[in-house]
Amino acid sequence: MTSTVTRPPVVPRPLDREARRNKARFYDRPGWFSYALLGVFFLAAVFPLWWSFVMASRQASDINAVPPVVIPGPNFFANVMKAFATVDFAKALLNSIIISGTIAIAVVFFSTLAGFAFAKLKFRGRNPLMVTVIATMAIPTQLGIIPLFMIVSQLKLANSLWAVIIPGLVSAFGVFFMRQYLVDTIPDELIEAARMDGASMWGTFWHVAVPAARPAMAVLGLFMFMAAWTDFLWPLLVLGPKNPSVQTALAALAASGGHTPDYSMVLAGAVISIIPLLILFLLAGKQLIAGIMSGAVKG
Protein backbone atom coordinates (compact mmCIF):
# COMPACT_ATOMS: atom_id res chain seq x y z
CA MET A 1 0.00 0.00 0.00
CA THR A 2 2.98 2.30 -0.44
CA SER A 3 3.50 4.28 -3.56
CA THR A 4 6.62 3.82 -5.60
CA VAL A 5 8.36 5.23 -8.61
CA THR A 6 11.41 4.07 -10.46
CA ARG A 7 14.71 5.72 -10.06
CA PRO A 8 17.71 6.05 -12.30
CA PRO A 9 19.75 2.87 -12.39
CA VAL A 10 23.25 3.24 -11.05
CA VAL A 11 26.40 1.30 -11.64
CA PRO A 12 27.14 -1.01 -8.69
CA ARG A 13 29.44 0.70 -6.25
CA PRO A 14 33.03 -0.42 -5.93
CA LEU A 15 34.21 -1.59 -2.53
CA ASP A 16 35.80 1.24 -0.60
CA ARG A 17 38.75 -0.89 0.38
CA GLU A 18 39.33 -1.86 -3.20
CA ALA A 19 39.10 1.75 -4.23
CA ARG A 20 41.59 2.83 -1.62
CA ARG A 21 44.05 0.24 -2.86
CA ASN A 22 43.51 1.18 -6.45
CA LYS A 23 45.58 4.31 -7.07
CA ALA A 24 43.84 5.07 -10.34
CA ARG A 25 40.55 5.75 -8.59
CA PHE A 26 40.19 9.10 -6.94
CA TYR A 27 38.60 9.34 -3.52
CA ASP A 28 38.86 12.29 -1.19
CA ARG A 29 40.67 11.58 2.03
CA PRO A 30 38.27 12.51 4.80
CA GLY A 31 39.47 14.97 7.44
CA TRP A 32 38.53 15.09 11.13
CA PHE A 33 35.60 17.33 10.21
CA SER A 34 33.98 14.50 8.23
CA TYR A 35 34.22 12.15 11.18
CA ALA A 36 32.90 14.84 13.53
CA LEU A 37 29.92 15.34 11.23
CA LEU A 38 29.28 11.60 11.04
CA GLY A 39 29.50 11.48 14.83
CA VAL A 40 26.80 14.15 15.10
CA PHE A 41 24.55 12.27 12.67
CA PHE A 42 25.18 9.06 14.56
CA LEU A 43 24.07 10.69 17.80
CA ALA A 44 21.02 12.20 16.13
CA ALA A 45 20.04 8.78 14.75
CA VAL A 46 20.66 6.88 17.97
CA PHE A 47 19.61 9.34 20.67
CA PRO A 48 15.79 9.09 20.27
CA LEU A 49 15.97 5.30 20.33
CA TRP A 50 18.37 5.17 23.24
CA TRP A 51 16.39 7.75 25.18
CA SER A 52 13.20 5.71 24.62
CA PHE A 53 14.89 2.65 26.00
CA VAL A 54 16.26 4.59 28.98
CA MET A 55 12.86 6.11 29.71
CA ALA A 56 11.27 2.68 29.35
CA SER A 57 13.60 1.41 32.06
CA ARG A 58 12.94 4.24 34.52
CA GLN A 59 9.86 6.04 35.79
CA ALA A 60 7.52 8.39 33.96
CA SER A 61 8.56 11.45 36.00
CA ASP A 62 12.10 11.28 34.57
CA ILE A 63 10.76 12.56 31.27
CA ASN A 64 11.66 16.21 31.82
CA ALA A 65 15.03 15.70 33.45
CA VAL A 66 17.65 18.26 32.37
CA PRO A 67 19.93 17.10 30.89
CA PRO A 68 17.81 14.23 29.48
CA VAL A 69 18.29 10.87 31.19
CA VAL A 70 20.84 8.67 29.45
CA ILE A 71 21.50 5.90 31.96
CA PRO A 72 19.03 2.98 32.04
CA GLY A 73 17.14 2.32 35.25
CA PRO A 74 15.88 -0.92 36.80
CA ASN A 75 12.24 -0.84 35.66
CA PHE A 76 12.40 -2.03 32.07
CA PHE A 77 10.68 -5.37 32.65
CA ALA A 78 8.13 -3.87 34.98
CA ASN A 79 7.20 -1.30 32.31
CA VAL A 80 7.08 -3.96 29.61
CA MET A 81 4.75 -6.06 31.78
CA LYS A 82 2.53 -3.02 32.29
CA ALA A 83 2.42 -2.44 28.52
CA PHE A 84 1.51 -6.10 27.91
CA ALA A 85 -1.23 -5.83 30.53
CA THR A 86 -2.69 -2.67 28.94
CA VAL A 87 -2.82 -3.90 25.34
CA ASP A 88 -2.48 -7.40 23.91
CA PHE A 89 1.07 -7.06 22.64
CA ALA A 90 1.66 -10.82 22.53
CA LYS A 91 -1.18 -11.26 20.08
CA ALA A 92 -0.15 -8.13 18.19
CA LEU A 93 3.40 -9.42 17.69
CA LEU A 94 2.12 -12.78 16.48
CA ASN A 95 -0.40 -11.10 14.16
CA SER A 96 2.22 -8.81 12.68
CA ILE A 97 4.59 -11.70 12.08
CA ILE A 98 1.82 -13.63 10.28
CA ILE A 99 0.74 -10.60 8.23
CA SER A 100 4.23 -9.43 7.28
CA GLY A 101 5.53 -12.95 6.65
CA THR A 102 2.61 -13.91 4.39
CA ILE A 103 2.79 -10.65 2.45
CA ALA A 104 6.56 -10.95 2.01
CA ILE A 105 6.36 -14.53 0.75
CA ALA A 106 3.41 -13.84 -1.57
CA VAL A 107 4.93 -10.71 -3.06
CA VAL A 108 8.28 -12.42 -3.59
CA PHE A 109 6.63 -15.40 -5.26
CA PHE A 110 4.30 -13.47 -7.57
CA SER A 111 6.98 -10.90 -8.38
CA THR A 112 9.61 -13.50 -9.24
CA LEU A 113 7.13 -15.34 -11.45
CA ALA A 114 6.01 -12.23 -13.32
CA GLY A 115 9.49 -10.70 -13.30
CA PHE A 116 10.89 -13.87 -14.88
CA ALA A 117 8.26 -13.81 -17.62
CA PHE A 118 8.88 -10.12 -18.35
CA ALA A 119 12.66 -10.49 -18.30
CA LYS A 120 13.21 -13.72 -20.20
CA LEU A 121 10.12 -14.97 -22.03
CA LYS A 122 8.83 -13.69 -25.33
CA PHE A 123 5.11 -13.25 -25.60
CA ARG A 124 2.72 -11.02 -27.44
CA GLY A 125 1.90 -7.88 -25.48
CA ARG A 126 4.92 -8.11 -23.25
CA ASN A 127 6.04 -4.52 -23.65
CA PRO A 128 2.68 -2.81 -23.18
CA LEU A 129 2.06 -4.98 -20.12
CA MET A 130 5.45 -4.03 -18.65
CA VAL A 131 4.73 -0.36 -19.26
CA THR A 132 1.46 -0.87 -17.38
CA VAL A 133 3.36 -2.32 -14.42
CA ILE A 134 5.72 0.67 -14.35
CA ALA A 135 2.84 3.13 -14.65
CA THR A 136 0.98 1.50 -11.76
CA MET A 137 3.99 1.92 -9.49
CA ALA A 138 3.37 5.65 -9.26
CA ILE A 139 -0.33 5.27 -8.39
CA PRO A 140 -1.06 6.05 -4.75
CA THR A 141 -3.26 2.98 -4.21
CA GLN A 142 -3.61 4.01 -0.56
CA LEU A 143 -6.28 6.44 -1.75
CA GLY A 144 -8.58 3.56 -2.68
CA ILE A 145 -9.27 2.84 0.99
CA ILE A 146 -12.96 3.74 0.90
CA PRO A 147 -14.03 1.06 -1.66
CA LEU A 148 -11.47 -1.35 -0.21
CA PHE A 149 -13.07 -0.89 3.20
CA MET A 150 -16.49 -1.57 1.67
CA ILE A 151 -15.20 -4.75 0.00
CA VAL A 152 -13.73 -5.97 3.28
CA SER A 153 -17.02 -5.32 5.10
CA GLN A 154 -19.02 -7.03 2.33
CA LEU A 155 -16.83 -10.12 2.56
CA LYS A 156 -17.14 -10.03 6.37
CA LEU A 157 -13.37 -9.86 6.66
CA ALA A 158 -13.28 -6.96 9.12
CA ASN A 159 -11.19 -7.83 12.20
CA SER A 160 -9.59 -10.72 10.33
CA LEU A 161 -5.92 -10.76 9.38
CA TRP A 162 -6.97 -11.52 5.79
CA ALA A 163 -8.27 -7.98 5.52
CA VAL A 164 -4.69 -6.74 5.88
CA ILE A 165 -2.98 -9.55 4.00
CA ILE A 166 -5.07 -9.68 0.82
CA PRO A 167 -4.55 -6.07 -0.36
CA GLY A 168 -0.81 -6.55 0.15
CA LEU A 169 -0.41 -9.72 -1.92
CA VAL A 170 1.02 -8.12 -5.04
CA SER A 171 3.30 -5.19 -5.66
CA ALA A 172 4.06 -3.49 -8.98
CA PHE A 173 7.36 -2.42 -7.51
CA GLY A 174 8.21 -6.06 -6.75
CA VAL A 175 7.55 -7.13 -10.36
CA PHE A 176 9.66 -4.27 -11.67
CA PHE A 177 12.45 -5.00 -9.20
CA MET A 178 12.64 -8.72 -10.03
CA ARG A 179 12.46 -8.04 -13.77
CA GLN A 180 15.36 -5.59 -13.56
CA TYR A 181 17.40 -8.09 -11.62
CA LEU A 182 16.67 -11.13 -13.79
CA VAL A 183 17.09 -9.41 -17.14
CA ASP A 184 20.85 -9.09 -16.58
CA THR A 185 21.38 -12.10 -14.35
CA ILE A 186 20.18 -14.99 -16.52
CA PRO A 187 21.75 -15.35 -19.97
CA ASP A 188 19.16 -16.00 -22.70
CA GLU A 189 21.21 -19.03 -23.82
CA LEU A 190 20.50 -20.70 -20.50
CA ILE A 191 16.74 -20.49 -21.10
CA GLU A 192 17.24 -21.84 -24.64
CA ALA A 193 19.42 -24.67 -23.38
CA ALA A 194 16.86 -25.66 -20.77
CA ARG A 195 14.23 -25.83 -23.48
CA MET A 196 16.48 -27.94 -25.75
CA ASP A 197 16.94 -30.32 -22.86
CA GLY A 198 13.19 -30.69 -22.74
CA ALA A 199 12.56 -28.76 -19.56
CA SER A 200 9.04 -27.46 -19.11
CA MET A 201 8.52 -23.77 -18.59
CA TRP A 202 7.79 -24.33 -14.94
CA GLY A 203 10.92 -26.47 -14.66
CA THR A 204 12.97 -23.65 -16.20
CA PHE A 205 11.47 -21.18 -13.78
CA TRP A 206 12.03 -23.40 -10.79
CA HIS A 207 15.50 -24.74 -11.61
CA VAL A 208 17.05 -21.82 -13.49
CA ALA A 209 15.29 -18.58 -12.55
CA VAL A 210 14.63 -19.12 -8.84
CA PRO A 211 18.21 -20.07 -7.91
CA ALA A 212 19.54 -17.11 -9.91
CA ALA A 213 17.01 -14.75 -8.34
CA ARG A 214 17.66 -15.75 -4.75
CA PRO A 215 19.67 -12.68 -3.63
CA ALA A 216 17.10 -10.29 -5.10
CA MET A 217 14.26 -12.34 -3.59
CA ALA A 218 15.83 -11.98 -0.16
CA VAL A 219 16.15 -8.20 -0.51
CA LEU A 220 12.60 -7.83 -1.85
CA GLY A 221 11.25 -10.03 0.95
CA LEU A 222 13.06 -7.91 3.51
CA PHE A 223 11.58 -4.69 2.15
CA MET A 224 8.08 -6.13 1.92
CA PHE A 225 8.27 -7.50 5.46
CA MET A 226 9.34 -4.11 6.78
CA ALA A 227 6.72 -2.23 4.76
CA ALA A 228 3.95 -4.53 6.04
CA TRP A 229 5.29 -4.39 9.59
CA THR A 230 5.32 -0.60 9.68
CA ASP A 231 1.98 -0.02 7.89
CA PHE A 232 -0.59 1.76 10.04
CA LEU A 233 -3.54 3.43 8.29
CA TRP A 234 -5.07 0.32 6.72
CA PRO A 235 -4.65 -2.00 9.75
CA LEU A 236 -6.13 0.79 11.90
CA LEU A 237 -9.26 0.76 9.73
CA VAL A 238 -9.83 -2.99 9.50
CA LEU A 239 -8.31 -4.54 12.62
CA GLY A 240 -10.28 -4.06 15.81
CA PRO A 241 -8.72 -3.63 19.27
CA LYS A 242 -9.20 -7.35 19.99
CA ASN A 243 -7.05 -8.44 17.05
CA PRO A 244 -4.37 -5.75 16.69
CA SER A 245 -1.19 -5.46 14.70
CA VAL A 246 1.91 -4.20 16.46
CA GLN A 247 1.33 -0.68 15.15
CA THR A 248 -2.34 -0.47 16.10
CA ALA A 249 -1.52 -1.94 19.53
CA LEU A 250 1.18 0.67 20.09
CA ALA A 251 -1.15 3.45 18.96
CA ALA A 252 -3.80 2.17 21.40
CA LEU A 253 -1.19 2.06 24.18
CA ALA A 254 -0.15 5.65 23.45
CA ALA A 255 -3.78 6.76 23.58
CA SER A 256 -4.50 4.81 26.77
CA GLY A 257 -3.74 7.61 29.23
CA GLY A 258 -5.15 10.64 27.42
CA HIS A 259 -2.82 13.64 27.47
CA THR A 260 -0.71 12.36 30.36
CA PRO A 261 -0.06 8.68 29.75
CA ASP A 262 2.46 6.63 31.70
CA TYR A 263 5.38 7.74 29.55
CA SER A 264 7.64 4.89 30.62
CA MET A 265 5.05 2.28 29.77
CA VAL A 266 4.25 3.87 26.39
CA LEU A 267 7.93 4.05 25.47
CA ALA A 268 8.42 0.45 26.62
CA GLY A 269 5.73 -0.41 24.06
CA ALA A 270 7.59 1.57 21.39
CA VAL A 271 10.78 -0.32 22.22
CA ILE A 272 8.97 -3.67 21.94
CA SER A 273 7.55 -2.70 18.55
CA ILE A 274 11.03 -1.84 17.25
CA ILE A 275 12.94 -4.86 18.58
CA PRO A 276 11.91 -7.39 15.87
CA LEU A 277 13.01 -5.08 13.07
CA LEU A 278 16.14 -4.15 15.01
CA ILE A 279 17.10 -7.83 15.12
CA LEU A 280 16.39 -8.12 11.39
CA PHE A 281 18.47 -5.00 10.81
CA LEU A 282 21.44 -6.34 12.76
CA LEU A 283 21.28 -9.63 10.84
CA ALA A 284 20.60 -8.30 7.36
CA GLY A 285 21.46 -4.60 7.50
CA LYS A 286 24.15 -4.99 4.86
CA GLN A 287 21.69 -6.55 2.41
CA LEU A 288 19.22 -3.79 3.21
CA ILE A 289 21.83 -1.13 2.44
CA ALA A 290 22.85 -2.95 -0.74
CA GLY A 291 19.18 -3.14 -1.72
CA ILE A 292 18.59 0.57 -1.19
CA MET A 293 21.79 1.44 -3.05
CA SER A 294 21.09 -0.88 -5.98
CA GLY A 295 17.74 0.69 -6.71
CA ALA A 296 15.45 -1.32 -4.45
CA VAL A 297 13.49 1.72 -3.54
CA LYS A 298 10.29 2.07 -1.62
CA GLY A 299 8.91 5.52 -1.36
Next chain:
Amino acid sequence: MSAVTAGRRTRSQLSFRQKLSNFDYKFSPYLYVAPFFVLFALLGAFPIIYTVNVSLYDWNLLKGQGDFVGLENYATTLQDPFFWNAFGNTISIFLLSAVPQLVMATIIAAVLDQAIRASTFWRMSVLLPYIAAPVAVAVIFTQIFNQFGGPITGLTEFFGLDPIRWGYDSFPAHIAIATMVNWRWTGYNALILLAAMQAIPRDMYESAALDGAGRIRRFWSITIPMIRPTMIFVIITATIGGLQIFTEPKLFDSSSNGGSNRQFQTIVLYLYEMAFPRRDFGRAAATAWILFLIIVLVGLINYAISRTIASQDITRVRTPKRAALTANGVRR
Protein backbone atom coordinates in the same frame (compact mmCIF):
# COMPACT_ATOMS: atom_id res chain seq x y z
CA MET B 1 -5.52 -29.71 -25.09
CA SER B 2 -7.57 -31.47 -27.80
CA ALA B 3 -7.54 -28.37 -30.01
CA VAL B 4 -3.79 -28.56 -30.15
CA THR B 5 -3.62 -32.30 -30.84
CA ALA B 6 -6.05 -31.92 -33.74
CA GLY B 7 -3.57 -29.83 -35.69
CA ARG B 8 -2.83 -29.76 -39.40
CA ARG B 9 -1.03 -32.65 -41.16
CA THR B 10 2.47 -31.12 -40.90
CA ARG B 11 1.99 -30.28 -37.25
CA SER B 12 0.74 -33.78 -36.46
CA GLN B 13 4.22 -35.05 -37.27
CA LEU B 14 5.25 -33.49 -33.98
CA SER B 15 4.94 -35.87 -31.11
CA PHE B 16 2.40 -35.21 -28.41
CA ARG B 17 5.21 -34.23 -26.08
CA GLN B 18 6.47 -31.58 -28.49
CA LYS B 19 3.00 -30.15 -28.95
CA LEU B 20 2.55 -30.02 -25.23
CA SER B 21 5.86 -28.24 -25.00
CA ASN B 22 4.83 -25.67 -27.63
CA PHE B 23 1.60 -25.03 -25.79
CA ASP B 24 3.58 -24.68 -22.59
CA TYR B 25 5.94 -22.13 -24.13
CA LYS B 26 3.16 -20.12 -25.67
CA PHE B 27 0.81 -19.79 -22.75
CA SER B 28 2.93 -20.11 -19.64
CA PRO B 29 4.14 -16.48 -19.77
CA TYR B 30 0.54 -15.29 -19.50
CA LEU B 31 -0.09 -17.56 -16.56
CA TYR B 32 3.00 -16.17 -14.84
CA VAL B 33 2.04 -12.52 -15.17
CA ALA B 34 -1.67 -13.14 -14.59
CA PRO B 35 -1.65 -13.29 -10.77
CA PHE B 36 -0.13 -9.84 -10.57
CA PHE B 37 -2.53 -8.26 -13.04
CA VAL B 38 -5.65 -9.96 -11.68
CA LEU B 39 -4.86 -9.09 -8.05
CA PHE B 40 -3.74 -5.58 -8.90
CA ALA B 41 -6.88 -4.95 -10.94
CA LEU B 42 -9.08 -6.15 -8.07
CA LEU B 43 -7.23 -4.62 -5.13
CA GLY B 44 -5.35 -1.67 -6.60
CA ALA B 45 -7.05 -0.32 -9.69
CA PHE B 46 -10.68 -1.13 -8.97
CA PRO B 47 -10.85 0.63 -5.57
CA ILE B 48 -9.30 3.80 -7.00
CA ILE B 49 -11.77 3.85 -9.90
CA TYR B 50 -14.75 2.89 -7.76
CA THR B 51 -13.86 5.82 -5.48
CA VAL B 52 -15.22 8.06 -8.28
CA ASN B 53 -18.55 6.26 -8.14
CA VAL B 54 -18.79 6.60 -4.36
CA SER B 55 -17.91 10.28 -4.57
CA LEU B 56 -20.95 10.97 -6.77
CA TYR B 57 -23.44 9.70 -4.20
CA ASP B 58 -24.69 10.58 -0.79
CA TRP B 59 -23.00 7.60 0.81
CA ASN B 60 -23.05 6.80 4.51
CA LEU B 61 -20.74 4.32 6.22
CA LEU B 62 -23.65 2.52 7.90
CA LYS B 63 -26.65 3.29 5.71
CA GLY B 64 -24.77 2.65 2.46
CA GLN B 65 -25.48 4.16 -0.91
CA GLY B 66 -27.97 7.05 -0.98
CA ASP B 67 -29.07 9.57 -3.61
CA PHE B 68 -27.02 10.49 -6.63
CA VAL B 69 -25.68 13.98 -6.00
CA GLY B 70 -23.39 14.57 -8.95
CA LEU B 71 -20.40 16.73 -8.13
CA GLU B 72 -21.89 18.12 -4.93
CA ASN B 73 -19.39 16.28 -2.70
CA TYR B 74 -16.55 17.88 -4.63
CA ALA B 75 -18.13 21.32 -4.45
CA THR B 76 -18.75 21.03 -0.69
CA THR B 77 -15.20 19.81 -0.08
CA LEU B 78 -13.61 22.56 -2.15
CA GLN B 79 -15.70 25.17 -0.32
CA ASP B 80 -14.86 23.76 3.09
CA PRO B 81 -12.34 25.99 4.90
CA PHE B 82 -11.24 22.90 6.87
CA PHE B 83 -10.19 21.23 3.61
CA TRP B 84 -8.02 24.22 2.72
CA ASN B 85 -6.67 24.27 6.25
CA ALA B 86 -5.67 20.63 5.81
CA PHE B 87 -4.20 21.43 2.41
CA GLY B 88 -2.10 24.26 3.87
CA ASN B 89 -0.94 22.12 6.79
CA THR B 90 0.09 19.32 4.43
CA ILE B 91 2.14 21.68 2.27
CA SER B 92 3.72 23.33 5.32
CA ILE B 93 4.70 19.99 6.90
CA PHE B 94 5.91 18.75 3.53
CA LEU B 95 8.18 21.75 2.95
CA LEU B 96 9.51 21.63 6.52
CA SER B 97 10.45 18.00 5.99
CA ALA B 98 11.50 17.80 2.33
CA VAL B 99 13.86 20.77 2.18
CA PRO B 100 16.02 20.15 5.28
CA GLN B 101 15.91 16.42 4.55
CA LEU B 102 17.31 16.81 1.05
CA VAL B 103 20.06 19.16 2.21
CA MET B 104 21.07 16.91 5.12
CA ALA B 105 20.90 13.75 3.00
CA THR B 106 23.16 15.31 0.38
CA ILE B 107 25.67 16.36 3.05
CA ILE B 108 25.70 12.88 4.63
CA ALA B 109 26.06 11.25 1.21
CA ALA B 110 28.96 13.55 0.31
CA VAL B 111 30.71 12.75 3.59
CA LEU B 112 30.20 9.01 3.05
CA ASP B 113 31.42 9.28 -0.53
CA GLN B 114 35.01 9.51 0.66
CA ALA B 115 37.53 6.88 1.63
CA ILE B 116 35.86 6.73 5.03
CA ARG B 117 36.93 4.23 7.68
CA ALA B 118 34.35 1.71 8.92
CA SER B 119 32.01 2.75 6.11
CA THR B 120 29.54 -0.10 6.76
CA PHE B 121 29.17 1.01 10.38
CA TRP B 122 28.41 4.61 9.38
CA ARG B 123 26.01 3.51 6.68
CA MET B 124 24.14 1.29 9.09
CA SER B 125 23.99 4.02 11.69
CA VAL B 126 22.44 6.55 9.31
CA LEU B 127 19.89 3.94 8.21
CA LEU B 128 18.98 2.92 11.78
CA PRO B 129 16.00 5.30 12.18
CA TYR B 130 14.36 3.73 9.12
CA ILE B 131 13.60 0.53 11.04
CA ALA B 132 11.40 2.40 13.52
CA ALA B 133 7.84 2.38 12.18
CA PRO B 134 6.11 5.76 11.78
CA VAL B 135 3.89 4.84 14.76
CA ALA B 136 6.91 4.24 17.00
CA VAL B 137 8.62 7.39 15.67
CA ALA B 138 5.47 9.40 16.37
CA VAL B 139 5.13 7.93 19.88
CA ILE B 140 8.78 8.65 20.72
CA PHE B 141 8.84 12.18 19.30
CA THR B 142 5.49 13.05 20.83
CA GLN B 143 7.20 12.47 24.17
CA ILE B 144 10.37 14.30 23.13
CA PHE B 145 8.23 17.29 22.11
CA ASN B 146 5.88 16.88 25.10
CA GLN B 147 4.96 20.46 25.97
CA PHE B 148 4.12 19.65 29.57
CA GLY B 149 7.52 18.20 30.34
CA GLY B 150 9.51 16.53 27.62
CA PRO B 151 13.29 16.83 27.21
CA ILE B 152 12.91 19.79 24.83
CA THR B 153 10.58 21.60 27.22
CA GLY B 154 13.13 20.81 29.92
CA LEU B 155 15.84 22.43 27.81
CA THR B 156 13.84 25.58 27.04
CA GLU B 157 13.06 25.91 30.77
CA PHE B 158 16.71 25.38 31.63
CA PHE B 159 17.71 28.26 29.36
CA GLY B 160 14.92 30.39 30.79
CA LEU B 161 13.03 30.64 27.51
CA ASP B 162 9.28 30.82 27.15
CA PRO B 163 7.85 27.32 26.78
CA ILE B 164 6.94 26.41 23.20
CA ARG B 165 3.44 24.94 22.90
CA TRP B 166 4.37 22.10 20.54
CA GLY B 167 1.03 20.40 20.71
CA TYR B 168 -1.07 23.54 20.46
CA ASP B 169 0.48 26.16 18.21
CA SER B 170 0.32 25.40 14.53
CA PHE B 171 3.85 26.15 13.38
CA PRO B 172 5.71 24.45 16.26
CA ALA B 173 3.48 21.40 15.74
CA HIS B 174 4.40 21.34 12.06
CA ILE B 175 8.07 21.48 13.03
CA ALA B 176 7.65 18.59 15.47
CA ILE B 177 5.85 16.46 12.86
CA ALA B 178 8.38 17.34 10.14
CA THR B 179 11.15 16.36 12.54
CA MET B 180 9.64 12.86 12.80
CA VAL B 181 9.63 12.51 9.02
CA ASN B 182 13.15 13.90 8.70
CA TRP B 183 14.52 11.66 11.39
CA ARG B 184 13.19 8.51 9.77
CA TRP B 185 13.95 9.27 6.12
CA THR B 186 17.14 11.35 5.93
CA GLY B 187 19.56 8.44 6.20
CA TYR B 188 17.57 6.37 3.74
CA ASN B 189 17.68 9.12 1.14
CA ALA B 190 21.35 9.73 1.91
CA LEU B 191 22.09 6.14 0.85
CA ILE B 192 20.21 6.60 -2.42
CA LEU B 193 22.18 9.77 -3.14
CA LEU B 194 25.39 8.03 -2.08
CA ALA B 195 24.76 5.29 -4.66
CA ALA B 196 24.41 7.98 -7.33
CA MET B 197 27.59 9.70 -6.16
CA GLN B 198 29.54 6.47 -6.28
CA ALA B 199 28.51 5.98 -9.89
CA ILE B 200 30.31 9.19 -10.88
CA PRO B 201 33.55 8.27 -12.68
CA ARG B 202 36.40 9.09 -10.33
CA ASP B 203 38.63 10.39 -13.12
CA MET B 204 36.28 13.35 -13.44
CA TYR B 205 37.25 14.36 -9.90
CA GLU B 206 40.85 13.54 -10.55
CA SER B 207 41.18 15.74 -13.62
CA ALA B 208 39.24 18.50 -11.89
CA ALA B 209 41.66 18.28 -8.97
CA LEU B 210 44.63 18.40 -11.35
CA ASP B 211 43.10 21.52 -12.90
CA GLY B 212 43.14 23.06 -9.46
CA ALA B 213 39.48 22.68 -8.45
CA GLY B 214 39.10 22.48 -4.67
CA ARG B 215 36.79 20.18 -2.78
CA ILE B 216 33.90 22.62 -2.61
CA ARG B 217 34.24 23.49 -6.29
CA ARG B 218 34.30 19.80 -7.25
CA PHE B 219 31.16 19.23 -5.18
CA TRP B 220 29.18 22.00 -6.85
CA SER B 221 30.49 21.51 -10.37
CA ILE B 222 30.68 17.72 -10.60
CA THR B 223 28.77 15.98 -7.80
CA ILE B 224 25.58 18.05 -7.80
CA PRO B 225 25.02 18.08 -11.60
CA MET B 226 25.83 14.38 -11.84
CA ILE B 227 23.37 13.29 -9.14
CA ARG B 228 20.57 15.54 -10.32
CA PRO B 229 18.40 12.78 -11.84
CA THR B 230 18.59 10.87 -8.56
CA MET B 231 17.82 14.02 -6.59
CA ILE B 232 14.73 14.55 -8.71
CA PHE B 233 13.72 10.98 -7.95
CA VAL B 234 14.17 11.56 -4.22
CA ILE B 235 12.11 14.75 -4.42
CA ILE B 236 9.32 12.95 -6.28
CA THR B 237 9.07 10.09 -3.80
CA ALA B 238 9.24 12.54 -0.91
CA THR B 239 6.40 14.52 -2.50
CA ILE B 240 4.15 11.52 -3.12
CA GLY B 241 4.76 10.28 0.42
CA GLY B 242 4.59 13.74 1.99
CA LEU B 243 1.20 14.57 0.47
CA GLN B 244 -0.22 11.37 2.01
CA ILE B 245 1.16 11.89 5.51
CA PHE B 246 -1.20 10.48 8.15
CA THR B 247 0.41 8.51 10.97
CA GLU B 248 2.61 11.21 12.48
CA PRO B 249 -0.03 13.98 12.72
CA LYS B 250 -2.67 11.45 13.83
CA LEU B 251 -0.60 10.21 16.74
CA PHE B 252 0.85 13.59 17.70
CA ASP B 253 -2.51 14.08 19.42
CA SER B 254 -4.31 10.78 19.23
CA SER B 255 -7.45 12.07 20.95
CA SER B 256 -8.16 14.33 17.96
CA ASN B 257 -7.79 14.21 14.20
CA GLY B 258 -4.94 16.64 13.80
CA GLY B 259 -5.10 18.82 16.90
CA SER B 260 -7.89 20.28 19.00
CA ASN B 261 -8.27 23.10 16.46
CA ARG B 262 -7.04 21.14 13.43
CA GLN B 263 -3.68 22.89 13.76
CA PHE B 264 -1.96 19.95 12.08
CA GLN B 265 -4.78 18.16 10.31
CA THR B 266 -3.44 16.93 6.95
CA ILE B 267 -5.44 16.01 3.84
CA VAL B 268 -5.45 12.27 4.59
CA LEU B 269 -6.47 13.01 8.19
CA TYR B 270 -9.29 15.18 6.84
CA LEU B 271 -10.28 12.24 4.61
CA TYR B 272 -10.14 9.92 7.62
CA GLU B 273 -12.29 12.26 9.69
CA MET B 274 -14.88 12.46 6.91
CA ALA B 275 -14.97 8.69 6.41
CA PHE B 276 -14.98 7.35 9.94
CA PRO B 277 -15.93 9.70 12.75
CA ARG B 278 -18.40 11.44 10.37
CA ARG B 279 -19.34 8.35 8.32
CA ASP B 280 -19.61 10.44 5.15
CA PHE B 281 -18.08 8.15 2.54
CA GLY B 282 -19.20 10.39 -0.32
CA ARG B 283 -17.22 13.37 0.97
CA ALA B 284 -14.26 11.13 1.89
CA ALA B 285 -14.19 9.61 -1.60
CA ALA B 286 -14.32 13.06 -3.17
CA THR B 287 -11.39 14.10 -0.97
CA ALA B 288 -9.46 10.98 -1.97
CA TRP B 289 -9.95 11.79 -5.64
CA ILE B 290 -8.98 15.43 -5.20
CA LEU B 291 -5.77 14.28 -3.49
CA PHE B 292 -5.22 11.66 -6.18
CA LEU B 293 -5.43 14.35 -8.85
CA ILE B 294 -3.09 16.64 -6.90
CA ILE B 295 -0.53 13.82 -6.68
CA VAL B 296 -0.82 12.97 -10.38
CA LEU B 297 -0.49 16.66 -11.26
CA VAL B 298 2.60 17.07 -9.08
CA GLY B 299 4.05 13.89 -10.61
CA LEU B 300 3.51 15.19 -14.14
CA ILE B 301 5.08 18.56 -13.30
CA ASN B 302 8.08 16.76 -11.83
CA TYR B 303 8.28 14.56 -14.89
CA ALA B 304 8.26 17.56 -17.22
CA ILE B 305 10.94 19.32 -15.16
CA SER B 306 13.19 16.26 -15.02
CA ARG B 307 12.85 15.71 -18.77
CA THR B 308 13.82 19.29 -19.51
CA ILE B 309 16.82 19.09 -17.21
CA ALA B 310 17.89 15.73 -18.61
CA SER B 311 17.71 16.85 -22.24
CA GLN B 312 19.72 19.97 -21.38
CA ASP B 313 22.36 17.77 -19.81
CA ILE B 314 22.67 15.60 -22.89
CA THR B 315 23.27 18.56 -25.16
CA ARG B 316 25.74 20.10 -22.76
CA VAL B 317 27.90 17.07 -21.95
CA ARG B 318 28.68 14.71 -24.78
CA THR B 319 30.68 11.90 -23.22
CA PRO B 320 28.79 8.65 -23.95
CA LYS B 321 28.83 7.55 -20.31
CA ARG B 322 27.21 10.78 -19.19
CA ALA B 323 24.59 10.70 -21.92
CA ALA B 324 23.62 7.14 -21.09
CA LEU B 325 23.33 7.97 -17.43
CA THR B 326 20.96 10.89 -17.93
CA ALA B 327 18.92 9.16 -20.61
CA ASN B 328 18.21 6.36 -18.19
CA GLY B 329 17.85 8.83 -15.38
CA VAL B 330 14.56 10.16 -16.62
CA ARG B 331 11.58 8.82 -14.76
CA ARG B 332 9.36 6.66 -16.88
